[in-house]
Amino acid sequence: MTTPPMAPADTALLSEPGEAQVPAGEEDRRPWWRTALSRTVPIVGALAGIAVVWYAVSYLVLPPNQRFLLPPPHEVYGEMFGNARLMGPMTAALGRTFGVTVFGLVIAVVVGIAYAVVMSQWRYAERVLYPYAVILQTIPILALVPLIGIWLGYGFPARVVVCVIIAVFPMIANTLFGLQSATAAAHDLLTLNKATRWQRLWKLQFPAAVPSIFTGLRNAAGLAVIGAIVGDYFFQQGAVGIGGLLRVYTERLQLDALLIAVSLTALFGVLVFTVFAVLDRAIVGRWYGHVGR
Amino acid sequence: MIPLTSASTDRPDVDSADTASTLVLDKVTKRFPTGTVALTDVSLSLGPGDFVTVVGPSGCGKSTLLRLASGLEKLTSGRIDVSAASTSYVFQDATLLEWRSAARNVELVGELRGESKAERKRRAQEALDLVGLSGFESQHPRQLSGGMRMRVSLARALVAEPELALFDEPFGALDEITRLVMQTELQKLFRLKRFAGLFITHSVSEAVYLSTKVLVMSGRPGRIVGEIPVPWGYPRSPDLRHTAEFAALTGRVSHTLGEHS
Ligand SMILES: Nc1ncnc2c1ncn2[C@@H]1O[C@H](COP(=O)(O)OP(=O)(O)O)[C@@H](O)[C@H]1O
Ligand SMILES: [Mg+2]
Numbered sequence: 001m002t003t004p005p006m007a008p009a010d011t012a013l014l015s016e017p018g019e020a021q022v023p024a025g026e027e028d029r030r031p032w033w034r035t036a037l038s039r040t041v042p043i044v045g046a047l048a049g050i051a052v053v054w055y056a057v058s059y060l061v062l063p064p065n066q067r068f069l070l071p072p073p074h075e076v077y078g079e080m081f082g083n084a085r086l087m088g089p090m091t092a093a094l095g096r097t098f099g100v101t102v103f104g105l106v107i108a109v110v111v112g113i114a115y116a117v118v119m120s121q122w123r124y125a126e127r128v129l130y131p132y133a134v135i136l137q138t139i140p141i142l143a144l145v146p147l148i149g150i151w152l153g154y155g156f157p158a159r160v161v162v163c164v165i166i167a168v169f170p171m172i173a174n175t176l177f178g179l180q181s182a183t184a185a186a187h188d189l190l191t192l193n194k195a196t197r198w199q200r201l202w203k204l205q206f207p208a209a210v211p212s213i214f215t216g217l218r219n220a221a222g223l224a225v226i227g228a229i230v231g232d233y234f235f236q237q238g239a240v241g242i243g244g245l246l247r248v249y250t251e252r253l254q255l256d257a258l259l260i261a262v263s264l265t266a267l268f269g270v271l272v273f274t275v276f277a278v279l280d281r282a283i284v285g286r287w288y289g290h291v292g293r
Numbered sequence: 294m295i296p297l298t299s300a301s302t303d304r305p306d307v308d309s310a311d312t313a314s315t316l317v318l319d320k321v322t323k324r325f326p327t328g329t330v331a332l333t334d335v336s337l338s339l340g341p342g343d344f345v346t347v348v349g350p351s352g353c354g355k356s357t358l359l360r361l362a363s364g365l366e367k368l369t370s371g372r373i374d375v376s377a378a379s380t381s382y383v384f385q386d387a388t389l390l391e392w393r394s395a396a397r398n399v400e401l402v403g404e405l406r407g408e409s410k411a412e413r414k415r416r417a418q419e420a421l422d423l424v425g426l427s428g429f430e431s432q433h434p435r436q437l438s439g440g441m442r443m444r445v446s447l448a449r450a451l452v453a454e455p456e457l458a459l460f461d462e463p464f465g466a467l468d469e470i471t472r473l474v475m476q477t478e479l480q481k482l483f484r485l486k487r488f489a490g491l492f493i494t495h496s497v498s499e500a501v502y503l504s505t506k507v508l509v510m511s512g513r514p515g516r517i518v519g520e521i522p523v524p525w526g527y528p529r530s531p532d533l534r535h536t537a538e539f540a541a542l543t544g545r546v547s548h549t550l551g552e553h554s
Contacts, residue, residue: 185388188365192382193405193453203401207392287392289433 036278043270068255076259086257090245093232094264097241100156100228101272104163108220111164112171113213119172120179120205121197130176137169141227145234155238159231166227167220174216178209210287214280221276225269242268314338314376315457315489316362321371323357330514331357335371337508337517341456344483344490346500348546349510350554355493358515359459362491377456377489381449383463387442389434395445396421396430402453420448423482440471447479451486460492464499476502477531484527497546502534507546511553519549 051073058072080087115133119126141162152158182204190200232241240248242265249258316339323332331354339345349355360366361373363382389398396417403413421430424444434442443463450458464472480503483490494500500507501523509519523542525533533539 183388185384185386186390188382189384189388190405191365192363192380193402195405199405203404204390207390210392288435289392289394 032278032282035281036274039274039277043274071256071259076256077263079256080260080263086260089240090242090257090261090264093240093242093245094268096239097228097232097243097265098268100159100163100231100241101224104160104227104231105167105221105224107160108164108167108171108224109217112168112216112220113175115168115172116175116179117201117206119176121201126176133169133172136165141166141230145230149235153237154235158235159228159241162231162234163224163227166230167224170219170223171213171216174212174219175209178212179205181212182208211284214276214284218273218276218280222269222273225265225272229265314340314374315343316377316491317372317374318358318362319372319374321361321373322369323354323361323366324369332361333514333516335515335517339489339491341489342487343506344480344492344504345506345508346492346494346504347508347510348494348497348500348550349515350512350550351495353510353512354515355510356461359461359491359493362457363459375457379453379455380457380459381451381453381455381488383446383450383458383460385462385465387434387439387446389442389445389449391434394431394433395426395437395441395448398434398445399448399452402449416452417448420452421445423451423485424448425478438471439467440475443467443475447482451482455486455488458488458490460490462493462495465495472496472499473531473534477529479503480527480529497543497550498534498539501539501542501546502529507542509546509549509553518553519546521545521549 054070054073058067058070062070115129119129144165145162148158148161152161186204186208187200190204195203228241229243229246231243233243233247236244236247242261246258246261246265249255249261316337318335318337321332321335322330324330335358337345347355347358357366359382361368362375363380364375389395390401393401396414399417399420400413403416408416418430421427424447426441426444426448429437429441432441434445437445446463464475467475476499483503490504492500492503494503504523506523507519507521508517509521510516511518521542
């Protein structure tokens with residue numbers, strides 16, 4: 001809490017009326033690692049729940065002769081830590097998928113923000129451009145996959161494109177919402193001060209959109225992971241990604257390897273989402289002056 | 294004089310008569326495209342040292358009057374002349390940019406005008422000191438109370454060095470105690486700065502306490518139905534509100550309001 005300083009009587013025309021300051025929320029003053037921890041604990045809990053159900057299915061539901069369909073967790077993950085021949089290619093594939101995710105996300109963010117900014121600047125631009133974004137969002141990605149493959153080949157560029165198509169919509173929608181969130185009075189304030197279009201964008205609309213942009217980023221990041229995995233599930237030219245391995249293990253009915261790969265993709269998705277959720281909280285909190293000074 | 298928008302801007306006879314006025318409205322009518330007639334035949338004139346308050350029932354066109362005077366809205370017929378080099382507008386809610394500190398909110402005006410960083414920082418600090426916010430420069434709006442947010446808003450209006458200041462029920466959302474404090478402080482600022490002030494309110498006592506003249510408006514379509522001069526000079530003591538003369542004037546304003554609603 002800041003204590004209200006006393007204004008020297010001769011320089012301040014207005015006296016301090018002794019209004020109470022609204023204190024900044026306590027939870028906003030926790031160190032970042034406490035925030036990260038409080039977000040991690042529920043995830044660990046959820047994982048424990050999954051393990052319980054998993055064991056129950058392996059031992060209580062499946063008869064022993066069908067247990068290969070779902071080997072219990074310790075067998076699967078024992079393999080994970082013990083079998084270097086399996087894990088080497090898997091981590092390499094995960095790394096490539098990570099590359100596609102980052103690349104696709106960066107493109108989705110840049111394109112999404114730019115698209116929304118253009119829509120926010122001209123009334124007709126929104127009416128003309130928004131339907132394309134909605135169409136891109138509603139077409140099932142599976143319907144586009146064959147076309148993308150035919151046009152772009154079956155390598156890295158095609159995987160990135162699938163990733164962008166899936167991730168770009170939340171960036172567009174959230175950024176546009178944010179750019180349009182400034183109040184009519186705030187717009188009047190800039191009009192009265194003869195602000196140019198450029199000043200209005202940079203001093204009002206864009207800063208007003210920052211929290212929404214981070215919401216979009218968080219959602220886009222989660223979808224980018226899915227997009228990258230879907231992309232390398234279908235496009236297997238060149239070095240294989242984790243999605244490609246999922247397909248290989250499925251075809252060979254290698255259930256323990258498949259389960260490890262699925263776990264890794266889930267872990268990867270959760271990790272990416274968490275990073276952006278923490279980033280969102282930290283930056284947006286600071287944006288409104290709640291954290292630090 | 295800068296004619297804003299007008300059906301008959303080039304009438305030399307009227308212009309020459311109004312050279313001392315900062316703001317002139319002459320037979321102004323406003324009809325919205327929806328068909329609503331918000332104002333009919335409104336005329337008023339104010340110059341430096343005038344603080345005119347407008348009281349009227351809700352929806353009678355008070356905000357429309359200010360929006361026309363500021364150029365935010367175009368008039369349907371009549372004439373509006375503004376000779377002020379700089380006009381400030383204080384909104385009903387403080388209308389601060391939430392991501393900027395108090396000081397940076399006040400600096401916004403200088404930024405939009407292209408002032409140097411040092412210059413606008415100095416002037417913002419001056420304005421914040423004037424409204425009693427020394428020490429709160431780096432606080433963000435969410436960390437400030439309603440009254441303090443309104444002080445930032447007043448500082449932002451003052452930093453523009455306005456010759457004309459328009460107020461649209463700025464204290465309407467504040468609690469009664471804060472509201473009385475803000476009234477006392479606004480008239481001190483007015484005494485110091487001597488801009489031409491046009492202040493909208495629906496509080497009769499606020500209208501009388503602040504102004505050199507109270508205009509009473511009727512319900513829709515808004516029209517000026519009474520004009521009550523206020524005799525006292527500035528500064529005004531908060532205790533003025535408890536005198537018999539004050540009660541007599543508020544009584545007159547209330548009576549005029551009642552006759553036309
Ligand atoms: N942009 C607009 N379009 C149509 N009607 C409007 C608009 N702005 C205000 N009005 C109407 O004009 C009338 C006066 O509004 P306003 O000036 O806001 O009243 P007040 O500030 O006195 O409460 C109201 O009936 C309102 O509905
Ligand atoms: Mg109003």
